[in-house]
Amino acid sequence: MKIIVNGDAHEVPSAASLAGALEQLGFGGAVVATALNGEFVASAARDAVALSEGDQVEVLAPMQGG
Amino acid sequence: MRRFYGVELSSRLMVGTARFPSPAILSQAVRVSGAEVATVSVRRESGADRSGQAFWSIIRELGVRVLPNTAGCRSVKEAVTTAHMAREVFGTKWLKLEVIGEDDTLQPDVFGLVEAARILTAEGFEVFPYTTEDLVVASKLVDAGCQVLMPWGSPIGSGRGLNNLFGLKALRAHFPGIPLVIDAGIGVPSHAAQAMELGFDAVLINTAIARARDPVGMAEAFSAAVEAAMLAYNAGPMETREMAEPSTPVIGKAFLT
Numbered sequence: 462m463k464i465i466v467n468g469d470a471h472e473v474p475s476a477a478s479l480a481g482a483l484e485q486l487g488f489g490g491a492v493v494a495t496a497l498n499g500e501f502v503a504s505a506a507r508d509a510v511a512l513s514e515g516d517q518v519e520v521l522a523p524m525q526g527g
Numbered sequence: 528m529r530r531f532y533g534v535e536l537s538s539r540l541m542v543g544t545a546r547f548p549s550p551a552i553l554s555q556a557v558r559v560s561g562a563e564v565a566t567v568s569v570r571r572e573s574g575a576d577r578s579g580q581a582f583w584s585i586i587r588e589l590g591v592r593v594l595p596n597t598a599g600c601r602s603v604k605e606a607v608t609t610a611h612m613a614r615e616v617f618g619t620k621w622l623k624l625e626v627i628g629e630d631d632t633l634q635p636d637v638f639g640l641v642e643a644a645r646i647l648t649a650e651g652f653e654v655f656p657y658t659t660e661d662l663v664v665a666s667k668l669v670d671a672g673c674q675v676l677m678p679w680g681s682p683i684g685s686g687r688g689l690n691n692l693f694g695l696k697a698l699r700a701h702f703p704g705i706p707l708v709i710d711a712g713i714g715v716p717s718h719a720a721q722a723m724e725l726g727f728d729a730v731l732i733n734t735a736i737a738r739a740r741d742p743v744g745m746a747e748a749f750s751a752a753v754e755a756a757m758l759a760y761n762a763g764p765m766e767t768r769e770m771a772e773p774s775t776p777v778i779g780k781a782f783l784t
Contacts, residue, residue: 467571487574492583494569494612499604501611519571521612522579523586525553526568526596527543527683527733 462514473512480507493522529706529728531675532653536563539723540753541708543733550585552742557589560746565591566623566731568598569613594655596623603643610647622647623677625657633683637664641671648672657710660694662701669705677710680722684734686714689721699726716752723756724764
């Protein structure tokens with residue numbers, strides 16, 4: 462199924478968990494924070510969150526800031 | 528010693544980490560500045576290049592306390608969600624809360640700011656709100672639980688210095704017990720010194736260092752200016768006068784005409 466990650470479409474297995482999708486997309490072991498359809502999903506909850514077709518996922522990491 | 532949410536800082540210079548010519552120059556400038564607090568943000572990460580991971584290791588190596596921001600957020604919901612994400616990523620309760628209300632000046636939306644500050648404080652965040660010098664807004668932020676205020680000097684990235692001296696002096700006078708940090712608009716070390724001489728507790732500098740011809744040299748200059756001005760404030764500056772007053776004694780001057 463297709464999900465949108467940081468604005469780009471990606472194909473992941475049906476009923477993939479958020480944690481599984483992150484692993485597949487190259488975020489394994491990375492320090493990131495996630496949101497699903499605009500709502501924050503804590504790192505500990507990612508395994509239990511199942512994704513659906515068309516879900517919007519944001520994956521954020523530390524970045525320069527003022 | 529003034530405490531920022533219980534934390535004593537020996538350096539009153541805080542630095543931003545954006546807009547530097549290179550990661551190496553960023554690291555060197557932060558080290559030379561002597562700053563113990565550096566602002567950071569959260570942005571979209573790519574699974575392919577993982578640039579945020581590289582940035583985060585640079586910051587961790589510096590050993591500074593990080594102050595994550597909610598830069599670019601325009602609504603309460605966006606700022607609150609960004610705050611949750613930043614808290615998890617950086618592992619700190621500290622948050623520089625920005626809710627932007629106007630594009631040309633990047634002026635804070637103070638109504639959204641107060642609302643977001645109330646929500647986040649209740650959730651245990653230690654909020655550093657980026658605000659204006661408005662006394663009523665400042666009072667509402669304090670009522671919302673903010674124990675530090677970060678008024679702007681002038682618009683972010685403008686380098687115009689302290690735009691409203693009267694307002695900033697009034698803010699200082701009205702909130703003697705609240706740590707006040709000038710957050711935006713400082714362009715040169717004399718602006719930072721002016722803020723410290725007015726009794727502000729710290730200054731946060733980003734663009735003025737990052738966009739200098741020599742950011743490392745400028746970081747050193749800001750560090751010296753902030754230190755000098757803090758010593759000056761503690762030493763109690765002289766009163767100003769409208770007219771001249773001879774400094775050399777008048778009594779005992781020879782009669783030679």
